Amino acid sequence: MDSRTLSALGTDLTRRRFLAGLGVAGLAVALAPLAACSSGSSSSNSSSSATQSAVTGTADPTEDNPIVTDADAGEVRYLAEVNAVYFTQGTRHGVVYQGGSNGEKAILRGLGDEKEFYQALVDAGFTPGNNLTAEDMKAAAGQGKSVDGDKLDVTVKWDGQDEIPFVNIVSCTAGDYTPDFRFGGNLESAQKNNTGCVLCLDSCATGIVSDAHWPTGTTQTGTAMFTGREDVLPADGTRVVVTFKRA
Amino acid sequence: MANTVMKNVSYIYNAFLWALAIGYMCYGMWSLQMAFNTGYIFYGSFVLLAVVSCVRGRKEEYGIGIVGTAASLAAVVLMGLLFFGPSKSLLTAPAAFVREGIHMNTLPLGTVQAMLAVLIVAGFVAVAIEAVRHPRPVEVETDPDAARLKKTEKITRWATFAVLAVLIIVVSCVPSVHAEMTRIFSLLSSGNVGTVADLIRSYGAAAAVVSFLLMILQSLAAPIPAFLITFANAGVFGWWQGAILSWASAMAGAAICFWIARALGRDAVAHFVSNTALESVDRFFDRYGKNAILICRLLPFMSFDYVSYAAGLTGMGFADFMVATGIGQLPATIVYSYVGGMLTGSTKTVVMGLLIAFALFALIVLVRQVFKNRHADLMEDDGTEGSHVETAAQGQ
Numbered sequence: 001m002d003s004r005t006l007s008a009l010g011t012d013l014t015r016r017r018f019l020a021g022l023g024v025a026g027l028a029v030a031l032a033p034l035a036a037c038s039s040g041s042s043s044s045n046s047s048s049s050a051t052q053s054a055v056t057g058t059a060d061p062t063e064d065n066p067i068v069t070d071a072d073a074g075e076v077r078y079l080a081e082v083n084a085v086y087f088t089q090g091t092r093h094g095v096v097y098q099g100g101s102n103g104e105k106a107i108l109r110g111l112g113d114e115k116e117f118y119q120a121l122v123d124a125g126f127t128p129g130n131n132l133t134a135e136d137m138k139a140a141a142g143q144g145k146s147v148d149g150d151k152l153d154v155t156v157k158w159d160g161q162d163e164i165p166f167v168n169i170v171s172c173t174a175g176d177y178t179p180d181f182r183f184g185g186n187l188e189s190a191q192k193n194n195t196g197c198v199l200c201l202d203s204c205a206t207g208i209v210s211d212a213h214w215p216t217g218t219t220q221t222g223t224a225m226f227t228g229r230e231d232v233l234p235a236d237g238t239r240v241v242v243t244f245k246r247a
Numbered sequence: 248m249a250n251t252v253m254k255n256v257s258y259i260y261n262a263f264l265w266a267l268a269i270g271y272m273c274y275g276m277w278s279l280q281m282a283f284n285t286g287y288i289f290y291g292s293f294v295l296l297a298v299v300s301c302v303r304g305r306k307e308e309y310g311i312g313i314v315g316t317a318a319s320l321a322a323v324v325l326m327g328l329l330f331f332g333p334s335k336s337l338l339t340a341p342a343a344f345v346r347e348g349i350h351m352n353t354l355p356l357g358t359v360q361a362m363l364a365v366l367i368v369a370g371f372v373a374v375a376i377e378a379v380r381h382p383r384p385v386e387v388e389t390d391p392d393a394a395r396l397k398k399t400e401k402i403t404r405w406a407t408f409a410v411l412a413v414l415i416i417v418v419s420c421v422p423s424v425h426a427e428m429t430r431i432f433s434l435l436s437s438g439n440v441g442t443v444a445d446l447i448r449s450y451g452a453a454a455a456v457v458s459f460l461l462m463i464l465q466s467l468a469a470p471i472p473a474f475l476i477t478f479a480n481a482g483v484f485g486w487w488q489g490a491i492l493s494w495a496s497a498m499a500g501a502a503i504c505f506w507i508a509r510a511l512g513r514d515a516v517a518h519f520v521s522n523t524a525l526e527s528v529d530r531f532f533d534r535y536g537k538n539a540i541l542i543c544r545l546l547p548f549m550s551f552d553y554v555s556y557a558a559g560l561t562g563m564g565f566a567d568f569m570v571a572t573g574i575g576q577l578p579a580t581i582v583y584s585y586v587g588g589m590l591t592g593s594t595k596t597v598v599m600g601l602l603i604a605f606a607l608f609a610l611i612v613l614v615r616q617v618f619k620n621r622h623a624d625l626m627e628d629d630g631t632e633g634s635h636v637e638t639a640a641q642g643q
Contacts, residue, residue, distance in 0.1 A: 088336040237355050237356075
């Protein structure tokens with residue numbers, strides 16, 4: 001065996017083979033996100049089709065039916081899970097569908113497609129605002145626009161915790177947190193950008209629901225930043241139900 | 248040989264640590280974190296650095312030793328502290344981007360943190376055991392001058408690392424300093440000249456010193472345009488006093504960036520780039536470095552901090568760098584100081600256009616010089632060949 005041969009693994013392994021193996025392993029690691037990405041999209045498809053099959057009723061949402069519309073009561077219930085990363089990090093995302101490009105950037109990781117969620121709100125009788133554009137998102141501090149649309153009352157519950165206002169699970173760097181959630185709409189932008197944004201914590205041209213209290217540009221300019229409340233929310237990965245009803 | 252396996256383990260482990268440091272940096276930039284899956288950057292950097300390290304190190308007998316690995320580990324911790332401070336995020340951030348990069352959202356954050364901790368500890372222990380079992384022989388430099396130079400370089404490198412480490416620890420871990428730095432960064436990030444001017448004024452008699460330090464700070468790390476401070480200086484101290492202060496502080500910032508890159512980065516770059524490539528870059532900077540720096544400094548949209556760091560990585564002389572920097576930044580400093588605050592709309596466009604035209608003119612001169620030099624080389628070769636032919640003919 002020459003000096004270029006490795007025998008530590010029990011077999012003769014040339015340096016070239018070792019490097020080739022390293023390259024293959026590297027490629028596997030590099031391609032893993034893509035594979036996971038495609039599997040993520042297939043899971044999103046399956047969840048979407050599941051949502052389409054059962055979207056009405058009074059029961060709580062499940063993994064198979066993550067969005068439940070109760071048209072009579074005028075409310076939509078949406079399944080999500082806690083993302084503990086944003087207990088300590090600032091974010092502008094309250095709830096984002098896990099299949100969207102911003103799926104991992106929110107306090108709550110949504111399990112239902114945001115476009116389905118839009119339709120569910122329409123089916124429940126809400127009217128979207130559709131007043132914001134991508135240009136509005138570039139607003140300087142103090143010059144942003146607020147989202148329009150039907151006013152929504154948003155609550156959260158999980159096993160062992162009755163419904164509490166969404167305001168209770170979020171802390172804001174700019175003092176008192178008094179959200180004014182609106183059905184912003186933005187279906188066209190949601191379809192175009194596929195960010196997965198369900199509920200944004202400041203006014204947004206893509207989020208289906210966003211907060212009119214904070215105009216566009218609020219987080220980008222550092223005016224306010226939001227984190228999930230570790231002292232209120234359950235542990236990372238816990239399933240929660242977010243309910244949207246007329247305020 | 249087991250030794251070869253362990254050598255590659257040391258490269259891969261260090262690549263993992265460097266990728267973690269890069270991941271911390273990217274995840275720590277809020278706008279990048281919000282807009283992109285920074286886990287891709289982590290995994291991409293890891294694979295790239297590991298492959299390049301193993302390929303480049305295939306002729307080496309030893310891998311990265313315990314000291315180098317400890318420095319890599321320290322760099323990870325310092326990068327984490329710089330971007331997240333001594334908070335819980337220091338532990339959650341790497342787990343977050345590692346998990347996000349492979350879309351393993353269902354893996355609990357705590358599990359990912361534990362896996363990372365095991366990897367970090369196990370890798371370090373493996374490198375340490377290998378360093379004890381197969382210690383690298385001490386190289387004895389016979390030439391006393393070369394030995395002295397080597398020692399000085401080593402001291403400079405570690406001193407720079409230590410100073411940066413102390414600065415980062417103080418800024419991140421001392422609450423009052425951290426709060427003040429956060430306030431300053433948020434005011435600088437506002438992009439508002441008036442806000443920056445108010446910030447400088449608020450320090451009263453020490454305003455000039457604070458402005459000087461702010462300019463150095465923005466040179467080192469802050470992604471904030473220098474002209475913001477130049478505008479503010481003109482507003483606070485008057486145009487020519489402000490111009491002198493801005494010019495001098497920008498020179499100091501450029502010099503510090505240059506020396507940091509020279510002390511810490513040159514060896515790292517040499518590790519990844521072939522000697523031939525490094526030598527050819529050095530040759531280019533030797534010949535045209537001054538002009539290149541001059542042009543970069545004239546371009547108003549170019550971040551000069553990166554240029555200073557890049558120049559430090561090459562073999563360019565410090566004096567040449569400073570001369571080019573000093574001359575290159577004069578026009579913009581004077582223009583910004585004199586009329587900067589008043590520039591709006593079309594006037595601003597015209598002035599920017601003039602500066603870009605000036606820079607393009609300098610670029611054309613540089614390209615012409617490069618072409619002439621290359622052409623001269625060819626002519627010289629032709630002449631040599633011709634003389635060989637003549638000599639051969641005479642011989643016959």
